[in-house]
Amino acid sequence: MSIKLYIERVTKQMRNKEARASVEKELTQHFHHQIVKLKEQGATQQEAERKAIELMGNATTLGQSMDQIYKPQTDWLLIGLAIAAILCSFLALPYGQQVENGTLILKNGLYTVFGIGIALLITRFDYRKLLTFGHQLFWLGVALSFVLDFMHQSMLLWSFYKIMLWMQPICLLWTVCLAIFMTRKMNIWLLNAYLMVIFIALVTTLSQQYVPLFGLVFAIMLLCSNYRISQKIWSLAGWLILIGFALTYYYVLIYPTHGPYLMLRVAGMEEVNRYLQTILQSAHFIGASDVQEHIITFEYILLNIVQQFGFLALAIALALIALLIIHFVKTSQTIQQPFGQMLLIGIGTFCSLLFISNVLSSLGLLNIGAFMLPFFDYGLISTLSTGMLTGLLLSVYRRKNLFV
Template structure:
């Protein structure tokens, strides 16, 4: 019985349950059928016979459809989901140790923070789930839109009259948003840019300089730092040669060191004191070095099993200094276990990236792991006194809407790529004989 390529594709599609897989398989098989048909046309067969021959080579449409349905069935990375749920649950523990003075200052009780944490966790979970359902491949062509949205938000922030510690904020009801909220948009934009072969290196450099300048003007140095690490992580995994990467990186590092050297005499006194306090906190124990000494004192008293029943006051124990509080109250064993759980996200993303062959998907994973890792490493390094104290949260553990939204988005992107990692091109496959 004669069978056209369209009827063959229809029977194959009927065996596939996923809508995304239906579309993907239809495009790939159609290309494959046309390729086989052209080969028969080259042998002198007319178009109708050539099409029939191409269809026959593909075998049974039902059998093929069932195999493709099994191969391209959308998957959920349950290990990543379990890690997400576990870390969000652990994020409630630091609320137990918020100091009474802090509660009195804001005229609230611990149940307020618990309620807010529940809301943040639910919103974060829904965000991660929603991002997972979106086909990440479809957003690649909107890189310029995401870049524009991020830049627009930065402009709005700079025009906002709301400031906290000199940092620009956009206040919406009871919630405050800072420039960290632009990181998801920039991640999608830069993954698209680095996968766009028509964009030259100078184009990318100009885009980075402009965005870097606008970020810098929001006075959120941690966001500038996180953004820079993400972009350079993507740059090092991009299509450019190793020589170009080394040259650009060396030039930027050299320029930064030169800038620091030349700017040192003109730095403001409080900036100089902050740097000196990091080097020698004992000399500035009554000022900038106080917090670093306090963290060192509490960590030195942690022991293996902590001090749950003992008193100890760590400011912002539920926010930026959550790892210090976790270590002091629960001990080094619990702190190591927490770090291991958080580090498993990194290991899992890297393992997924190794099995993803789509360039855009791989770049998204690289950017995601860079965003996540820089937060985790910086927060713990700050707690241990390895870097100056900065306002960088511990992923999923620190209290606050911004850390939850950013990291939930990161995990959502990872889940989206994992869900579609088996939708790989079949164009290199040979027709069945």
């Protein structure tokens, strides 16, 4: 029996077809090293191959063992934490007439079911296929940023801010030309800088509720592009996302043109801080606050929890999110596939920044408005973001033992 036929018989015993490539590569490397060792001991090529096969044992038995080793994994801890966070999102609902008559609870329940369905679909999807479409996703994002940019400008009234916004298409045109040049040169630093410019331009034209969803998509685009160009810098990708979001905050301060940011500035940051102080000072350790303030924007969902249920509920909510992020980091160390490991690190960085910024904003320490909390917010867009995020993480974990 030839080595090729032996490997085919082994892989045929595996029910998980996605793992066959990893097993084939592993066995091929093992046979190569074994044959080299036997030939050094004086065996011929044919003798070495025959002896190596004998040492491996029965192909059917080995295939069944490999099938158990490489069977799909389920991250039950992530599922448990994510479900707990999603359930806690019901605590963050702005309690009032809509909640009392059940309308908002029913709507959020339907959104939650939809998000879970999205997560299950993505879990079955092999995340490694993203690499095949890495460049397509990249240019799709460029086109999308153009479309959204011009759509938003057509809806704005003429103002000083609109004059500044007209600089964005010019910057985008310039960066597209630059991207073509640097893609040919394979300059990873310039390419990442370009991706961040595109993302910044997109964020400054979107209503704030869409930022987490598009941020996740752009983070995946960046990670795919990094991996396609250089497979040795996966640890750099997470830091680049972090820097990109820091730059995004800076640009948002320069272009406060719409949505919650404009609301915050119309009210004045002093007024916002008064809201925050009133809510925090009137809250109890357990139970509803004596003073019920209307939350100025829906991103301050942590304050809703404090008002309705007290600081203990807030501590539980923050602990859940912190555990999720820590779990990303620990899980990334068990992933064999470099691209999957890179995705976990990049997504962990993305969630960490949203988490930290939201907490600081809710405490009045970061006066630029709060971004949505990952896994924890309510509404269709945030539920879709959570579903995509959870599904992608489960997809990586499901294939944690694969290294091809």
